[in-house]
Amino acid sequence: MPDHSKISNLASDRVRSIRMSAIKEMAILSASTKDAASLAWGLPSFQTPEYIRQGVVERLGLDEDIGKYALPDGLKEFRQRVVQRHQEETGVLVEADDHVMITAGNMQGMSILLRTLINPGDEVILTDPCFSSHIQQVRLNEGVPVYWPLDEAHEWCLDVDRLPELITERTRALIIVTPSNPTGKIFSEQKLRRIGEFARQHGFMIIIDDPYSLFTYENRKRFFNLASVENLFDHMVYLYSFSKAYAMSGWRLGYMIAPAWIKQQVIKVHDLNLICAPRIAQVAGLVALSGDQHHLSVFESELAKRRALICDRLDGLSHVFEYHRPEGAYFVFPRIQVDHEDAYEFCLRMLDQVRVTLTPGSAFGPSGEHHVRMAYCVSEQTINLAFDRMEEHFGKA
Numbered sequence: 001m002p003d004h005s006k007i008s009n010l011a012s013d014r015v016r017s018i019r020m021s022a023i024k025e026m027a028i029l030s031a032s033t034k035d036a037a038s039l040a041w042g043l044p045s046f047q048t049p050e051y052i053r054q055g056v057v058e059r060l061g062l063d064e065d066i067g068k069y070a071l072p073d074g075l076k077e078f079r080q081r082v083v084q085r086h087q088e089e090t091g092v093l094v095e096a097d098d099h100v101m102i103t104a105g106n107m108q109g110m111s112i113l114l115r116t117l118i119n120p121g122d123e124v125i126l127t128d129p130c131f132s133s134h135i136q137q138v139r140l141n142e143g144v145p146v147y148w149p150l151d152e153a154h155e156w157c158l159d160v161d162r163l164p165e166l167i168t169e170r171t172r173a174l175i176i177v178t179p180s181n182p183t184g185k186i187f188s189e190q191k192l193r194r195i196g197e198f199a200r201q202h203g204f205m206i207i208i209d210d211p212y213s214l215f216t217y218e219n220r221k222r223f224f225n226l227a228s229v230e231n232l233f234d235h236m237v238y239l240y241s242f243s244k245a246y247a248m249s250g251w252r253l254g255y256m257i258a259p260a261w262i263k264q265q266v267i268k269v270h271d272l273n274l275i276c277a278p279r280i281a282q283v284a285g286l287v288a289l290s291g292d293q294h295h296l297s298v299f300e301s302e303l304a305k306r307r308a309l310i311c312d313r314l315d316g317l318s319h320v321f322e323y324h325r326p327e328g329a330y331f332v333f334p335r336i337q338v339d340h341e342d343a344y345e346f347c348l349r350m351l352d353q354v355r356v357t358l359t360p361g362s363a364f365g366p367s368g369e370h371h372v373r374m375a376y377c378v379s380e381q382t383i384n385l386a387f388d389r390m391e392e393h394f395g396k397a
C-alpha cells in the first residue's frame with residue numbers, strides 16, 4: 001500500500017510555514033455560519049459602475065482581440081492612460097514602456113515585486129499593524145518581516161524616531177499603506193517624507209500599496225502621496241488597485257509604477273506567474289479611467305455615512321471597544337475592553353455565540369493583538385445587524 005502520510009507532507013516547508021489569511025479564514029467560517037453579520041472582509045458592497053460594465057459590453061462586440069493575451073506589461077493604450085492618471089495624481093511624468101506594468105491587482109503586484117526584490121533572509125519593514133497579507137507575502141518569499149509599531153496612543157501615527165533602529169544591512173524594502181488598512185490612519189506628509197530620506201540614505205525601496213487614496217473624506221488635504229516626490233523615484237514602487245475605488249475587486253486589476261531596472265526584472269516574474277493581467281480587465285480599466293469619475297464621490301459619501309454609523313454604534317459599546325475614529329479607507333480597529341484570551345479567541349466566540357464576524361487584530365502584526373478589525377464598506381443594514389447583536393450580548397454602555 002502506498003504511504004499517503006508521506007504524500008500529504010510533500011507541500012514545501014515554505015508554504016506550510018505561512019498562515020491562511022485571517023481575513024479569508026473568518027470569511028470562510030462566516031460563510032458556513034447561518035445568517036452571520038460580517039464586518040470581516042473589506043469587500044465593498046458597491047457594484048462595478050454602470051459606465052464600466054457598459055463600456056466592456058460594447059468592446060466585447062467590437063474588439064476581436066479582447067479574448068487574447070496582451071503583452072506581459074499590458075496594453076499600450078492602457079499604460080499610456082495610466083501615465084496620464086499618475087501625472088494627474090502625483091505630478092510625476094513616467095514612461096509607459098519603461099516604468100508602467102499592468103498587474104492583476106495589488107496582491108499580485110506585491111507578490112511579484114517581493115519575489116523580485118528579496119533574497120532569503122532579507123528584511124522588509126512593515127508598519128505594525130499592517131495589511132496582514134504583507135506579512136505572509138514577505139515570508140512566502142523567504143524574507144523576514146520587521147515590525148515597526150505604530151503609535152496607538154497618538155491615533156496610530158508613524159513613529160519615525162523608532163525607524164533608524166530597525167534599518168539594517170539586510171533591509172530591502174519598507175511597505176506603506178495610507179490611508180491604512182487596518183487602522184484607517186492617514187500618515188502625515190512630514191513623516192512620509194522622513195521615510196523617504198531614510199530610503200535614500202540607506203538604499204532601500206519604499207513600496208506604496210494604494211487601494212484607498214480616494215477614500216479620505218474630510219481629510220483630503222491631509223492625504224499625501226509619497227509617489228509625488230520626484231527625487232524619490234528611484235527608491236519607490238507605487239502599486240495602485242482598481243478593486244476599491246472602481247468596485248472592480250473581481251476583475252483583478254492594478255498597475256505598478258517602478259524604476260526601469262525593477263520593471264525589467266519584475267516583468268520576468270510576472271510573465272512566469274500570470275503571462276499578463278486578464279485582457280478584458282485591462283479594457284475595463286481603460287474604460288474606468290476614461291469615463292466620468294462621478295461614482296467616486298457617490299462611493300465616498302456613502303462610506304462616510306457608514307463611518308458615522310459605525311462610530312456611533314461603537315460609542316454605544318464603549319465598555320466593549322475603545323477606538324480611534326478612522327480618517328480614511330473603510331476600517332476601524334478597536335481595542336477589546338472585555339475579558340478575552342486573545343483576539344482570535346474573541347472573534348471565534350463572537351461568531352459562534354453572537355453571529356458577528358470580525359477579524360482578529362493579531363493577524364495584522366503583534367501590536368494588533370487584543371484588537372479587532374471591522375470593515376464598514378458593507379451595507380448599513382449589516383452594520384446595524386452586527387451591532388444590534390453585540391448590544392444584545394454585551395448590553396448597552
Ligand SMILES: Cc1ncc(COP(=O)(O)O)c(C=O)c1O
Binds near residue numbers: 104107131240243
Ligand atoms: C492594503 C491592501 N493591499 C492590497 C489589497 C488587495 O488588492 P487587490 O484587490 O488589488 O489585489 C487590499 C485589499 O483589501 C488591501 O487592503
